[in-house]
Amino acid sequence: MNLVQIKDHLKGKRRVGLVAADRIVLLKKAATTLDLARMALREGVKLSAMASSLATSATEDYAAALKEKRVLTPVDHPDPAHCIITGTGLTHLGSAAARDGMHKKLSGAKEELTDSLKMFKMGLEGGKPKSKSEAGVQPEWFYKGDGSWLVGPGQPLPLPAFAKDGGEEPELAGLYLIDDKGRPVRLGFALGNEYSDHVTERQNYLYLAHSKLRHSSIGPEMVVGNVPASIEGMSRILRGGKVIWEKPFLTGEANMSHTLANLEYHHFKYDGFRRPGDLHIHYFGTATLSIADNVKTEDGDVFEITAAPFGAPLRNPLKAVKAAHKPGSVKSL
The missing domain is CATH 3.10.330 (Vcp-like ATPase; Chain A, domain 2)
Incomplete structure (x- = not known):
């Protein structure tokens, strides 16, 4: 459904x-x-x-x-401050090469593992505990914003004036409501574009937090209940109505180094993320990025993400925006 x-x-x-x-x-x-x-x-x-x-x-x-752009995100909260958007990375079996290509340092003789590969290796070795009651290794985790940072299908993803890049991330997103007793309840799953600034991230891995503080999009549809263990989709970028880049992507637990239950546990283990009435949108990661193929996105490009269980494609144009906040603009009261 x-x-x-x-x-x-x-x-x-x-x-x-x-x-x-x-x-x-x-x-x-x-x-x-x-x-x-x-x-x-x-x-x-x-x-x-x-x-x-x-x-x-x-x-x-x-x-x-x-x-007519009357389709909204498949779930939202009337108070955007009570919608928390987060994600986990280095979770997919194909993600090490793309991410490590961004972060590894050139060295003379023998190259040591980067932090990215160390964390990816930790996930391979401990991300899928044998028992559901057992906690596996922690994943990489990041915060993306609240509900005001979420855009609907067909709506533009803003490219800030300070951004170095605006790149797509085709992902599976889990949608959760915290019930009156503080228990997370999964409503379902949606396709998501966990849009990020990969050039900023490439400068230094400690800029990951900055690179993730961007708008994102989910939808148009929410699959109620469970999704297949293996999901194959297609990620595209269109410019002037023509496809300039496309690549299949794999997601779902069978293509990940962590179980969904382990990723959910490590998010909701924090008391502050179990506040009754809050909505959570959590991105589970990807292995497919156009920047890995040296694609430079431009104002007006359209991102299109499709996958069979989710029905209609998720499309969002990229829109450059002017700076709303400038250096030195903070005044003392």
Whole structure:
């Protein structure tokens, strides 16, 4: 089952719907995915069962909603400060070469492992504990922002004036709600573009935090429940309507050095990330980056990410923005 959030074509009212081929079957009583999730928690039923029970005969044209940019992120929070966006890296079996190519230092004789390769190796050796009740090794972790840093399908990903680069990262994203008792509840999964500044990161690995403080996008659809262990998708960059770069990517637990449960544990083990009512969007990493093929993105480029379980592609244009904050602009009160 795949869910979407849209603004309807009549009055622009927010609605939740089930994807049924080229139509969106609208639900009653729930205006947002968060409303629907809270209803399911109150009733003690699965999210899919709650959604099915609220399906109506009213539908929307899916293609038209996408074209008119009425499709929203598949989940959001009415207070963006209560939506926490994070991610983990060096989690995918193909990611070592691309990431280490950024970070390793040239040396004379024998080259030692970089910190990237050390962490990748740690994941290979301890990221998939034998028992679900056992904690595996910690992954690389980063913070991306709150809900105000999230853009919907078709909406632009801002390229800040200070940025060195604006590069796509096609990823699997986990979507979570913290229930009233402080327990994380996974709503489902979505395609994500964990957009980052790879040139800044390349300057020094300690700039990783700066490189990740960027907007990102998820959607258009949320897969309710579980996803396949192996997911194959395609990542593309279009310029002037023409594909200038494309590459398949693999994700899902079968293609990762960590279990999803281990990555979830190491995120939600912190008390501050189990605050009742909060929404969490967590990116699980990637192994495929256009910068690894020396692609330089430009203002106006369109990122397109597709993968079969997630239905419609996630598309976002890159848009350069002027500096809103300048050196020396902070004044004493």
